[in-house]
Amino acid sequence: MLQNRAVFEAKTALQAKDDQRIWFLFRGEELLVRDQEGQRATPWVGPLPASFETRDELALGVLDGKPAFACIVSDDAIAPEGTRFSPLRPLHALLDASAFDAASLGAQLVYFARHYRFCARCAHPLEAVADSRVRRCTSCAHEWYPRVSPCAIVLIHHDDRLLMTRQARYPAGMYGLVAGFVEPNESVEACAAREALEECGARVRDVRYFGSQPWPFPHQLMVGFIAEYDGGELIVDRGELEDARWFSRDALPTLPPPVSIARKMIDAWSRGDFER
Ligand SMILES: [Zn+2]
Incomplete structure (x- = not known):
């Protein structure tokens, strides 16, 4: 089960071992998954693919004892061998329940990061706030929360x-x-x-x-x-x-x-x- 209250724990863990991290990597609205014997799929685990340009690394929490993160990869990213980018919806049948839960959270936070880039009050850029889901205006400091x-x-x-x-x-x-x-x-x-x-x-x-x-x-x-x-x-x-x-x-x-x-x-x- 995803313990998504454990943002701080996950942030701390980000400093730790590279090969222990679970990544929910979104290209647009598609998630990178590795197929397992055609019946199951898993998210990316370990160091990020060297060819990927990433941004907005977002701590999701602790998944199966490992820190889990989501981030945005560039639109031209090519899935490494044995993996593919997939829309989220069909992955419900392929990811296990806790991984789908984390992917669902990741998709919403990534959507927020992609779509809320400028302050609706003063039009200046927003920036991520450490250990928080908030994005804060770089000019007027207004804080914007993910929309539900x-x-x-x-x-x-x-x-x-x-x-x-x-x-x-x-x-x-x-x-x-x-x-x-x-x-x-x-x-x-x-x-x-x-x-x-x-x-x-x-x-x-x-x-x-x-x-x-x-x-x-x-x-x-x-x-x-x-x-x-x-x-x-x-x-x-x-x-x-x-x-x-x-x-x-x-x-x-x-x-x-x-x-x-x-x-x-x-x-x-x-x-x-x-x-x-
Ligand atoms: Zn503002």
Whole structure:
């Protein structure tokens, strides 16, 4: 498990042995991994490849007893033999859980370093602050924190049916759950109810917390709820969705991948976890 509170420990360890470090090396949004027998993948361990130009070395914490870091490599970096650059999402099935967790943190911090380069108050450059996630303005000293965007995702059920939605960008045949970004001054529960109404015309009741999940694409926090349908004609918001419809338990469409909280909620519902 990644102990990501151990930033200081990891910083100290950076002074230590080169061959003990674990590196999450991002070229754009792709991560360098070494394939292990085609079924598993691991991050880079040891001294950085000599050909790589790197910047923004960020301490992630301690992973499996070793200090773990993320950094940005130049866009023209070529993966050393036996390794490759991969988008993060498919790596969920290949990295072990703690490594994926560290990669997910690394992806969000690297995104922050790449996209928050100048102060939004005074337009001067930002710089990293030692032993912190903060980036500080070199002129006005304002401190900017990595952005996290909360989203509500809600499983809406009624009798033996599930209300599911489909966005145009989904793989063919896949349906997910109602979801959307929390607005300023809105509770996550209120967001879940609002999105149900806006996306599908559905009123909901008994909105109950299920769990939450960081979602590093690029920096969401998905907060999951279970809700009962409480009326309302199904009206699909075609601006946001390609389709929305009810599916019965024994005829579900293609589901979101196991990495997602949507899938965890659907699986729990399929098992009957939310029946009264
Ligand atoms: Zn400033």
